[in-house]
Amino acid sequence: MKNFGKINTALRRKNKKNYALLVACIFFSVLLITAYVSMMRSPTVLAILPEGGDSRKQMMMIFVLAAIGCGFFTTYAASIFFRYKSREAGIFMALGASRGQISRQLFYELFVISAGSCAAGALLGTPLAWCIWQLFRTLLVDTQEMTLAFDPQAYMFALAFSLFIFISIFIMGRRFIRRTNIIDIVNEQRKSEPIREVKPWYGPVGIVLMIVGGFGGYIAPTIFIKVYQWYPPAWTNIIYLPLFIGLYMVLIHTVVRGWKHGKSRYKNIITNSLMKFQGKQTVNNMLVITVLIAGAYFAAFYTPMLGTGAMQETEKRPVDYAFHYRADQNMLTRSDITAIAAEEGVTITSWKDAEFAVLGQDGQHEVDDEGGKYHYEYSKLNGAGKYIAESNYNAMTGQNINVEPGRFAAVLADDGTGDNMIQVDATWLTNMTTRKMLSVSFQKYLRYEMMASSYYVLDDADYAQITAGLANEWREKLVYFNVEGALLTYDFAKKLYNSIVDHSGPECELPEFYDRVEKIAADKASETYWGDTEQMTKISYAGRDSSEFKQFWEYMPQFRVLDRNNFVATYAVFLMLFIFIAIICFAAVLVIGYTRCLTIAINNLQVYEDLRRLGATPKYLYNSIKGQISKVFGVPGIVGTSLIYIFYVMIMFFNDNMITQSEISGLISCLFVIAGMSVVIWIFHRFTLHKVCKMLNVKQSGKQHTNKCTE
Template sequence: MKFRQLAAKNVRGNWHQYSAFFLSSVFSVAIFYIYAAFIFHPDVVNGHIEAASKVRQGMILCEYIIMIFSFFFVLYSMSAFVKSRKKEFGLFSLFGMTSGQIRRMVLYENIVISLLAIVTGIAFGALFSKLFFMALAELLDVSNPIRFTLPAKALLLTGVGFFVLFLVITLFTLFQIGRSQIIDLLKASKKPKTPPIASKWLVLLSIVCIGAGYYMAYNMNMMNVMIYMLPILFLVVVGTYFLFTQASVSIFRRLQRRTPFYYKGTNLMTVSQLVFKIKDNARILFMVSIMSAVILTASGTFYVFFQGSKAQLLDNFPQTIAFFERGLNTHNVVDPEKVRQILKEDGVQVEYELKLAGITAAFPIVGSRYSKETNALIVPESDYNKYAALMKRQREKLDIANGHAVYVYPYKEMKMQLVETGVPLKMKANESELELTIDKQVNGAIAFPRFEATELLVVDDEQYKAIMQGVPEDKQVAVYGFELQKWESAGETAAKIAALVPEKQNHFFENRVASYKETMQLASLTLFIGLFVSFLFFIASGSMIYFKLFTELEEDREQFRALTRIGMTKQEISKTVTTQIAIVFYVPCVVGIVHTMFAMKALGNLLFTSAMLYALVVIGIYIVMQSVYFLAARRSYLNKIVKGYAD
């Protein structure tokens, strides 16, 4: 039998170990090729596809992430294969095969698997690239569909890149083969294991680190995010490591001391094996838990960004069309009558129309590190209450006494007090001075167009008339707003109105529809591309557990074969195996979920919204996918175990 034939036969014989690695590699290659096919698409390179340049940059970043991730994933997989086949290599050595010949055989095997994975991955990538292009065309809202093509550069980069990656890692892992003696290789799986011992101080350190990280994440905000971010990451990673290497051993040791539980049914067998399994697999479980947290947090963040984009846009652009004028009747930006005429001609219904006129007042503020003074538009309380009711943003009407005012700051995320309340403040308005006592500061209660004066000073109507008396019209300012019904589909109408605005006045004009299209396009693309990479990480994390299970297959098979001789039934073995696999699969999943919940709480604090509902949706999907992976791994593992002691 030639070496190549032996290598091919070994691949078929060890396919249960290679299958998860092979499928994960195929998925990595397919995703890499799909992104590369878009990056090197002739229409994208030549700029014929509108808005494709931003997407291209994001996909190039994803390509780097996929390649770096694939390097470490393949490196771990190769190492796991070598470890699981030590007995096989020992037998080959016993039959006269040299270390060089064993390395050569493994090299052939890995080249076969690599070529199969690359060819299959590119084939699936090419097959699904058309669907990918169709989805992108829809998200980019391009007029013509993106044509199907097989860019030579994409094929070459994917094929050569992954082959070099597989080859380098294969050569690296070959150094592990041939260093051990034959007797060590043959008895690798039969070496007695010493009972694991946990340090109570390291268990305490784990609790303290995770607790401190969670506390900081729970209390993170815009003011301390730069201070807390790295310490949280460090504390949670260190705490998680000792959670699996130390605390897990301590927990199972305690279960062994609870005799009513320990000696009930198959618990003795399950717990006693798990003490060693969890300790042996601690690093893998730690890595999978961190990967789970990364997957869930990244996916949750993408989902929050996608779902929250529209709400944030409505906050930033309270009216569909809005503009700011200097002078009541100058209409240097656009004539409101022309706006009404275009809306009528296009049959667009107006939900409400807004007009606020006043003057800006300059007065001191105390809560800002960047400025000692701010400008606010003075408006009457009757107008404020009317438009607040129309926008459904203010619960209670303002009732302000003469000589007093309410300061309205439009950004709800700002929590600090910016103005002194209860004391008279001197203000400068239209080159004259006035004195007002600010009763309170209201943050984010109502949103008006944000131009030169983004803040408001709401005063009594009589006070407003007194302030405005003698102010010429050309010194006054006016804010106009038009909220349209079904504004998402009013893009053409909004564009007609925007075309009336002189170029030098564009910064005084807002068009929510145009911003909505761009924002939702970016959010959809980010979610679409990010979920592909997150799914790749998910496949790899499950595969790592799968690899680890099958590296211990022979040892577990021997143990269960011995247990059947003393009367353990197949049902009891199935229950024990299922419990052990479930713990190995779901414990890092649960730890990752808890990490994610605190990460999403921190994200909610930063965005001033609740991200938990979005996080629960992502977590629910993740649990379902993890369960599918668990059921597949359990079935495959049980079949191998049962076949082992049935023979």
């Protein structure tokens, strides 16, 4: 015999597509978030991304975007589900079912759906992350560092997200049941959410707000720091808010008014009006898609920008092999290196070496005050600088420059960049052994790629005067040499690299940011030098193959063949992580877009049937569907991509107030990424279009259709 439970079972069976959509959406969003958070909290990743560093912040920022997007999209799927359920509940209530009866069935269904989907998503999220990672390791690069470990605490995030989804759906269910009367519930399924009025100025003002918010948000921290000497707290990011308001306005304008006027407005009147009548949900979905596309590209651009820049820097080097070492080290001599080269069948074709000194410089440094503010204080021993005599500079570079007595020059890259990385306000240099001082002033910039942003050049006599009596621990030697067939000398380079590390003492086991002069000044003032705190990246010879060591060791050699071959391995975790993030975000974009388009089909089934009766040709119907689907995928795609590309250009420009050749190459590489991803989105858009046309019984060829109507 039939009872209420069996009736509900029969209805579920018959309407399984609606249930499947909600199950799939919850499962998918929990799966993505769990996979992301597993990766984000993985000790493998955390060990590589420096704490407080930009990469970690970017990863966190994109996670927040992805979580908001997935949360939004799941609640949206739930709202579609409730709209479907509303008719059922309305009929039950009209026929005398109590709210209690309906809510028991509904909450039972919601519990099974949410708990099952969340559990499945959370359980499979980590294996998914592991599988993608293993795929990277198999297809792209595999290093010891890439052995993936997971932190069980990551499940706390997954659990929290699942709980959020679970609670949100139950709150929505409770609101749904508590509707005041049957009429509202019954009408729920037919409810549209049109945006009533959009003024013509919405779009243009939106664009202006986007520019003001994006530009203002980006440069505001610099203004606070430079002008007000204040490190702004995180809440000041609210300056970006006009960007999102503007984005919303532009999307509303696009959906409701469109950007074309005159005849074309009438041509697309069905497309525009159908979108307008689902306006709020459409715009909300498009906003989420736009933000996720921007986040996905932000992550996806990381690899080409880093790769192109690093490759170009490696290729531009005028010498194949370069390294420097402290004079007090028992380092390999020229004959030792020649012997290693001979063992490996490598012929050294040219050799240059020269001495330089590490001197103390005076200058201003920041002293933190309360509330994120700071002030400058002058110090005679402000930091260390690498100073080379002009004759040695000329010998090493092949240039013929002259530095005036009492002056110094600073070295920039060949393209003139790096002036923001090198201090030129020194007036006193200090010999760190004898503590004798030399008065100097800045004369000019020089250009040489190998010494860019690190070296200063002194007049020969000044150099001799200031380095008199300087101990070997403050003297260093710079070595440049070339070999025959440099790109075929990987084994030699690897062997030499290991030998250099082996010949370096524990006093050289330091990261490049460790400033020995600052350390002495801090000790003298009885303060703790920050380089001796936990904040400083730790370098260990035991980790000589790690990306951290290769990136940050003060005496890291620059061997072209090694750097070229090791690039992917060195940055493997970074690259893979950001590719992973991009994949997750793009996957979310495609699913949200697809779900939104299916809603168009579900909502407009009757409208298309009526249009057909009014004589609309299959081609007209097809173009109308295509117009809506293209907007859902196209507008966020164009806006999100343009936004993030412009943002990247802005970052590149404001780094040094210019865009370098390698940055241009990186940005061109990003265009290829955009082209590739656009093709993927386009293919998915076509798939979705095909699916929606099938649901609405509109033939894509536009030539004929089969009328399924039985009445």
